Amino acid sequence: MPLITSAGVGSGLDLESIIKASVDAENRPKMQQFAIKDEALKVELSAVGEVKSAISKLNDTVEKLADITNFNKRVANITQPTSGDIISVTPTSDISVGNFDIAVTQLAQGSRAVTADNAFASSDTVVSASGGTLSFAAGTNSFDLTVTAGMTLNQLRDAINADTNNFGLTANIVNTGDPTVGSKLVLTSSITGDGNDLVITSDTSEMDALETHDATNNPAGGMTIADGDKAQNAKITVDGLEVTSSTNTFKDAVQDMTITAKAKSVQDATTSVYETAKLSVEYDRESVNTLIDELITNYNAVIGQIGFQTRIGRPLNGDSSMRSLDDQLVSALSKPLTDAGPFGSIFDIGLGVDKEGYLEKSSLVRSLNDAMDSNFDDIGTAFAGPNGVAKELESLLGNYVDSGGLLKQREDSLNGQIKDLEDDVVNHEYRMQSLEDRLRKQYAGLDVLIAQMQQTQNYLGAQLANLPGFTSKK
Structure with missing residues (x-):
């Protein structure tokens, strides 16, 4: 702390201005x-960050280009019949392109069992006075339900629906209002497919009314499954060839494609011919076009950033690493291709570089659409193949933007220099404070000395003024 907070108070001299001028x-x-x-450091850091950001976006696109599945997509275009949607499809990348006529002649369904007339007068009727076990099965699925003594039909319905082992069985009660029919328990199974009818048995004859009727094995069973309520397969025709499935999903009915039957086709009353949906499987040209457009946009953003940041007056002007990156990008794009059909380089598939180094779609050799028409699969190899351009670019860009990449190292170096500079400023401010303190101590002594001299002068002047015959000059 300075000895005197306002230098010059004692002497009357403007020592504060002197100290300030000396420190300044x-x-x-x-x-x-x-x-x-x-x-300068922050501007350079910002410039490096802008280039790195542009390279990172390009690298994200290159990673997509390096994934062959992005070039193997197929699109299925369906023209549904006028009656409505009857199918949906999911093609895989392995499916061959082609056209198909598909009709749905039968939908898959589960079985439906109903209790006999007047088996239960109402939903409050007790189904078993002593209790027992009901066993439910459909196909390979089954579960057992404990029926407690005195359980009503209503309680049985709730117990079936709430059972955690229930495989997809839904219980409902229909109250007919007819005393000769009573309330009916309706059980609907979600297990579809021929031969997967619901089978219900019990361990007591008291619950015969809840067992499914079987003329051979269980003639006493009281629940019946009408012919129209039996479990059945789904059936479709593909170009006139019938295909069946235990569910409404047909996997590989057309190889490498899943077809889902959504509704039964309308059948012509005169000809008995079923209406069809027209299915066309094609290469997904739009997604490839979109991906290549993204490459062009992000590649040109990098070229633009390099050009802008290396201009005269910009922080990266004359930077050797930026010149090297520019050259390496052109070299990677020009990489000779192997196993890519007629394409010797990506410039053969409808791409080009203009005189300023920007990537563009070009028809100098052939257009991209022409390339897709004639050699669609080879385009994927040109980018994502083992020797493809995307693999080359991925390796190059990784050297710049990965965690140990050149630009990351440069950012770390610049941030380190900024931190060191902040420390230098703190040290300098400490030295300036020390200088001010030292000056204040020095001027404090001068201030006291001059003040003492002024006091002595004033004292002598007063003594002289009191001498006889002394006349002071005004």
């Missing part, structure tokens, strides 16, 4: 140097 003479030039260097 030492401080201002150095602080200006710090500010200039800090601004």
Whole structure:
């Protein structure tokens, strides 16, 4: 802390201005140097960050281009009949392109069992006075349900629906209002397919009314499954060839495609011919076009950033790493291709580089659409094949933007320099404070000395003024 907070109080001299001028003479030039260097480092860091951001976006696109599945997509175009949607499809990348006529002649369904007339007068009728076990089965699925003594039909319905082992059986009660029919328990199974009818048995004859009727094995069973309520397969025709499935999903009915039957086709009353949906499987040209457009946009963003940041007056002007990156990008694009059909380079598939180095769609050799028409699969190889351009670009860009990449190292170096500069500023401010403290101590002594001299002068003047015959000059 300075000895005197306001120098010059004792002597009347403007020592504060002297101290400030002395400190400023030492401080201002150095602080200006710090500010200039800090601004230069931050501008360079920002420039490196802009280039790195552009390269990262390009690298994200290149990673997509390096994935062959992005070139193997297929699209299925369906023209549904006028009656409505009857199918949906999911093609895989392995399916061959082609056209198909598909009709749905039968939908898959599960079985439906209903209790006999007047088996239960109402939903409050007790189904078993002593209790027992009901066993439900459909196909390979089954579960057992404990029926408690005195359980009503309503309680049985709730117990079936709430059972955690239930395989997809839904219980409902229909109250007919007819005393000769009563309330009926309706059980609907979700297990579809021929031969998967619901089978219900019990361990007590008291619950015969809840067992499914079987003329051979269980003639006493009271629940019946009408012919129209039996479990059945789904059936479709593909170009007139019938295909069956235990569910409404047909996997590989057309190889490498899943077809889902949504509704039964309307059948012509006169000809008995079923209406069909027209299915066309094609290469997914749009997704490839979109991906290549993304490559062009992000590649050109990198070229633009390199050009802008290396202009005269910009922080990366004359930077050797930026010139090297520019050259390496062109070299990677020009890489000779192997096993890509007629394409010797990506410039053979409808791409080109203009005189400023920007990538563009070109028809100098052939257009991209022409290339897709004639050699669609080879386009994927040109980019994502083992020797494809995307693999080359991926390796190149990774050297710049990965965690140990050149630009990351450069950012770390610049951030380190900025931190060191901040430390230099703190140290300099400490030295300036020390200088001010030292000056204040020095001027404090001068202030006291001059004040004492002024006091002595005033004392002598007063003594002389009291001498006889002394006349002071005004």
